[in-house]
Amino acid sequence: MSALSVIYALLFYAATLIFLVGVGRKIWIYAKTPAPLKIPTMPAPVTQTGVVLRMAREVVLFASLFKSNKWIWLFGWLFHMAMFLVLARHLRYFTDPVWWWVNLIQPFGKYAAFGMLLGLLGLWGRRFFVERIRYITSPSDHLMLALLLGIVITGMSMTFVSHTDIVMVKDFFRGLMTGSIRPLPDDLNLLLHLALVATLLIVFPISKLLHAPGVFFSPTRNQVDNAREKRHIAPWAAELDAAESGN
């Protein structure tokens, strides 16, 4: 067993832990923080089913973004949808036997990487060429795109340029899942890819990637428009009422 395999094993345990605890903690905070007032952006659905549909349109189609800016939508949607395909395809490295639907998307998942690449380049380009977006960009915004692009490029070069020993990689991750450390191929490209992925997991809970859980908790998008029919009151606001008797 090489030291490298041990280091990577520990790295992935730590990164996964940080990711799960960090994102879990944020979700907990979002869930427990009250939304004391009804603030859906109107016109809004008047039923819970309507809200689920509204949210689905936002998450699957990026509906508001589409209304807003066709270029950002095009690049952003391409990147995300391609990313979800790629992520789904990656399940094959963690499952045995590989789930039928993961096999089904295998060919698409493989080429989705180009979609990610194009989307990311488009989004990054806007950060340089559109004055308004350049103005609001911080170094961290560049770094995030660089990180993702790094993952995509190292990943693609394994798929399309020089293959790594994928059976060994799968064995490594299947091993981690059962608590045993098995050897990892010492292929620079792979090691780089994995290091960047671990970094992404680690920064997820402390970065703007929190938009992924955040969108589901956004009161302007997830509230039902029924303020007149149903009294909506936060616990801390109910205390104000309780403090006043009568009236």
Add this chain to the structure above:
Amino acid sequence: MADFDIPELKETLEIPPLKEDAMAHSKPYVAKAEFQEALGFPGELIDNWEDVAVKKLGELKGKFRSLQVFLDSCVKCGACTDKCHYFLGTADPKNMPVARQDLLRKVYRRYYTFAGRFFPKLVGAVDMTREVLDEWYSYFHQCSQCRRCSVYCPYGIDTAEISMAAREIMDAVGLGQKYCNEIIAKVHKIGNNLGLPEPALADTLEGLEEEVKDDTGVDIKFPLDVKGADILLVTPSADFFAEPHVDGLIGYAKVFHETGASWTLSSYASEAANFGMFIGSYENMRRVSRRIRKAAKELGVKRIIFGECGHAWRVAYSFLNTLAGPWDFLDPNYPVPQHICEYTWDAIQKGKLKFDPSENDHMTLTFHDSCNVARASRMGDKPGGQLEIPRNIIKTVCNNYVDMPENTIGEATFCCGGGGGLLTDDLMELRVKGAMPRMAAYKSVVDEYGVTNLAAICAICKTQFAKVLPYYGFTMDQIVSVHQLVGDALILSDAPSEDAGDEADDE
């Protein structure tokens, strides 16, 4: 006319190249100690304000999920950057919604996030300094809380929520805005924004009765503090005297008269506006709202109806049940509260009102969707009723109606430029520049369809337009109240004989 450049009205709305700090000088007057204290805030900037501000931010993000989620979730995609009328009118990049949010977010990051605490430069986090506070005071008073940005953000991030929080923090450290806080203090003390006491109000209403009698020959009442009336009308106090607001009030009174309604105003709750929302103060907003509850109980009314006012309708429709409910002592057959447009439209549909729309033939109308009505409330029982019902009413009482371009109305409507507690002379430059997108849309229908007038259902919009229309080459009387149109076209069934002929023609 002005010591600043008035934007040109172009045919297509252009996204301006950035002009950094173009509006850095814009600041409203600071509230005096007396009014700060009346609202429960420190009189002036306290000594340890940095600490208190940061703590207040921490408190607010624990009380408002919107704030916590919005501060974390922005990805700087830039979709909102060209959506704010103040940015379009001033070109100041800090008026781009995301940049405005960032003024607060950079402090949040510094004190409340790992990345900001340890790598401030990387994520643009900064300490709470006097410079930051001054910037807040300037730019959080350049947001009318119109929510246009929230329509276009992929996560619905509403900069209004951020502005409200920032203003609440500034109030908490003793840096309040004069215009809003003086007004709220007046409501707490007297009951309306103008500080109009009961005798003056009674006087004004009596004057109106005489005026309407002279005009129509009909005894139309403007009842005040009538116990046992069915309907409590809560309307913005500007309706009592300002033009064209008062014509709207006359319109409501005529509609009530014609439908045979028993109604009353209250001198205790003589204000629909609720500036507590503008300063983000739940407590003040609640205190103002509860005057309505008290008045409704004391007068023993069965229903509550709100007059034409945008943010008032937001607070009424979306928040009143929360702030001052439950309304179990009112008639359960009616939603609480209702909008006067809902009342009028309902009466029209039931055939209770007869109109002679030719009375409005000297005008070609268009309708300005007030931001708080369009994006923060509803009318009727279907989503979008807040956009349809006022238009349906106008089309019933006027023959000539044209909408402004699609991307400037409905949920995409542009703010009048004076909402959110900015309707004050010390922010005139901002108000004029912020009105540019609306004025450009108006001009396009004036040029293309010969539109002569702009109708609105908001006291702030009406005052703002009366003020800014002349800057753009229009006249102040081009802004009209929707219920003014209703009142002018309404056929009063008990009008003296000369009008009876008209009525017969119509039937």
